Amino acid sequence: MKKTIRDIDVKGKKVIARCDFNVPMQEGRITDDTRIRAALPTIEYLLEHDAALILMSHMGRPKGEPKMEFTLAPVAERLSEYLKKEVKFKSSPTVVDDEVKKMAAELKPGEVMLLENVRFRKEETENDPGFAKELASLAELFVQEAFGTAHRAHASTAGIADYLPAVSGFLIEKEVKFLGSAVEDPKRPFVAIMGGAKVGDKIPVIRNLISRVDTLIIGGGMAYTFYKAMGLEIGTSILDADNVGLAGELMKQAEEAGVKMLLPVDVVCAAAFENDAETVTVDRDKMPADMMGMDIGPKSAELFAEEIGKAATVVWNGPMGVFEMPNFAEGTKKVAEALAASDAITVIGGGDSAAAVEQFGLADKMTHISTGGGASLEFLEGKTLPGIAVIQDK
Numbered sequence: 043m044k045k046t047i048r049d050i051d052v053k054g055k056k057v058i059a060r061c062d063f064n065v066p067m068q069e070g071r072i073t074d075d076t077r078i079r080a081a082l083p084t085i086e087y088l089l090e091h092d093a094a095l096i097l098m099s100h101m102g103r104p105k106g107e108p109k110m111e112f113t114l115a116p117v118a119e120r121l122s123e124y125l126k127k128e129v130k131f132k133s134s135p136t137v138v139d140d141e142v143k144k145m146a147a148e149l150k151p152g153e154v155m156l157l158e159n160v161r162f163r164k165e166e167t168e169n170d171p172g173f174a175k176e177l178a179s180l181a182e183l184f185v186q187e188a189f190g191t192a193h194r195a196h197a198s199t200a201g202i203a204d205y206l207p208a209v210s211g212f213l214i215e216k217e218v219k220f221l222g223s224a225v226e227d228p229k230r231p232f233v234a235i236m237g238g239a240k241v242g243d244k245i246p247v248i249r250n251l252i253s254r255v256d257t258l259i260i261g262g263g264m265a266y267t268f269y270k271a272m273g274l275e276i277g278t279s280i281l282d283a284d285n286v287g288l289a290g291e292l293m294k295q296a297e298e299a300g301v302k303m304l305l306p307v308d309v310v311c312a313a314a315f316e317n318d319a320e321t322v323t324v325d326r327d328k329m330p331a332d333m334m335g336m337d338i339g340p341k342s343a344e345l346f347a348e349e350i351g352k353a354a355t356v357v358w359n360g361p362m363g364v365f366e367m368p369n370f371a372e373g374t375k376k377v378a379e380a381l382a383a384s385d386a387i388t389v390i391g392g393g394d395s396a397a398a399v400e401q402f403g404l405a406d407k408m409t410h411i412s413t414g415g416g417a418s419l420e421f422l423e424g425k426t427l428p429g430i431a432v433i434q435d436k
């Protein structure tokens with residue numbers, strides 16, 4: 043068990059908390075503030091318990107330069123609105139400078155400030171000890187709350203813990219609890235659903251999950267690499283050519299382990315990667331050579347929904363089709379509805395899967411929607427995340 047902010051007296055202490063405020067932005071505006079809202083319980087707890095709170099995060103990938111399109115200024119503003127108090131913020135190109143140090147030193151219990159994007163410094167992603175020490179020097183205690191970035195060993199997520207005692211916030215605690223129980227001691231039948239487009243990234247997860255699940259459902263852009271391994275025509279569908287052999291091996295591994303592996307039985311094909319393209323829905327062995335698979339067909343959606351209905355635990359990562367285009371959203375919607383209607387423990391991981399569930403208005407019907415994309419996947423793979431490893435044990 044990891045220590046949390048409940049296990050430590052924060053009254054009157056300077057606390058530095060790493061959050062993942064890497065939220066989607068469009069023209070300087072936040073388009074989805076889920077990650078900001080997810081950190082509020084910890085921030086409010088610390089302020090109510092009279093900590094003087096310094097928050098830090100990255101935004102995007104500015105590659106070690108103070109690129110202002112990646113400033114955290116909009117985040118400071120949104121946080122102020124939610125907390126109904128000023129969130130002090132100075133946009134320093136070096137993140138920490140004399141004025142920032144003074145602000146931190148003068149911060150009173152119950153007050154909060156936010157540092158500028160830690161990735162404005164190249165030392166952040168290098169996990170440079172000097173930068174870690176600089177950040178640590180602002181406070182007496184480190185709170186890890188950045189689940190979405192916990193798979194990165196950076197100065198603000200890992201290195202800092204060499205200089206300060208480290209405890210976790212409530213979001214990390216919640217993520218570890220739900221994702222951990224889903225893989226370690228799942229209520230059975232345990233069904234994993236994998237989809238999306240990053241086949242190469244997700245195949246290692248499948249390998250790890252086969253030894254744990256009862257049923258594995260594969261849809262979305264992932265399915266065609268498996269079809270290829272089965273010798274089927276896949277037309278111009280996305281394919282991870284490097285992993286066809288591995289897909290075949292995984293099917294064999296599942297069979298040997300007695301794990302049911304379900305692939306879509308029918309496909310909505312389109313003539314082009316466009317919402318209004320000409321479409322045809324066919325059984326999987328009838329895909330036209332000049333079309334691409336864009337969604338699972340209705341028979342597959344029904345088959346998958348039936349399997350979900352029998353599950354006690356469901357983990358879902360990756361949409362069933364190109365759900366951003368309304369004409370190819372049906373399969374993802376049907377699967378989301380099946381999860382929403384079931385009594386199973388339902389865990390959603392991955393940015394697009396979470397956005398899909400949100401788009402269909404079903405987010406509050408799920409047991410847990412992870413704030414982590416890559417992080418939740420590495421967790422499900424059974425890897426130790428460096429940002430979690432540094433938190434003190436109880």
Ligand SMILES: Nc1ncnc2c1ncn2[C@@H]1O[C@H](COP(=O)(O)OP(=O)(O)OP(=O)(O)O)[C@@H](O)[C@H]1O
Pocket residue numbers: 237238239240241262263264280335336337359360361362363364365366391392393394395396414415416419
């Ligand atoms: N048949 C398909 N052809 C092409 N793209 C597809 C297909 N099915 C799904 N996709 C695309 O996959 C993308 C999501 O895949 P991805 O693997 O990134 O999942 P995710 O839930 O966002 O996980 P992560 O957070 O790890 O990125 C969506 O943009 C969707 O349009």
Ligand SMILES: O=C(O)[C@H](O)COP(=O)(O)O
Pocket residue numbers: 062064102103190191194414415416417
């Ligand atoms: O969005 C994410 O997955 C996290 O914020 C980590 O971002 P990164 O992939 O740029 O490290």
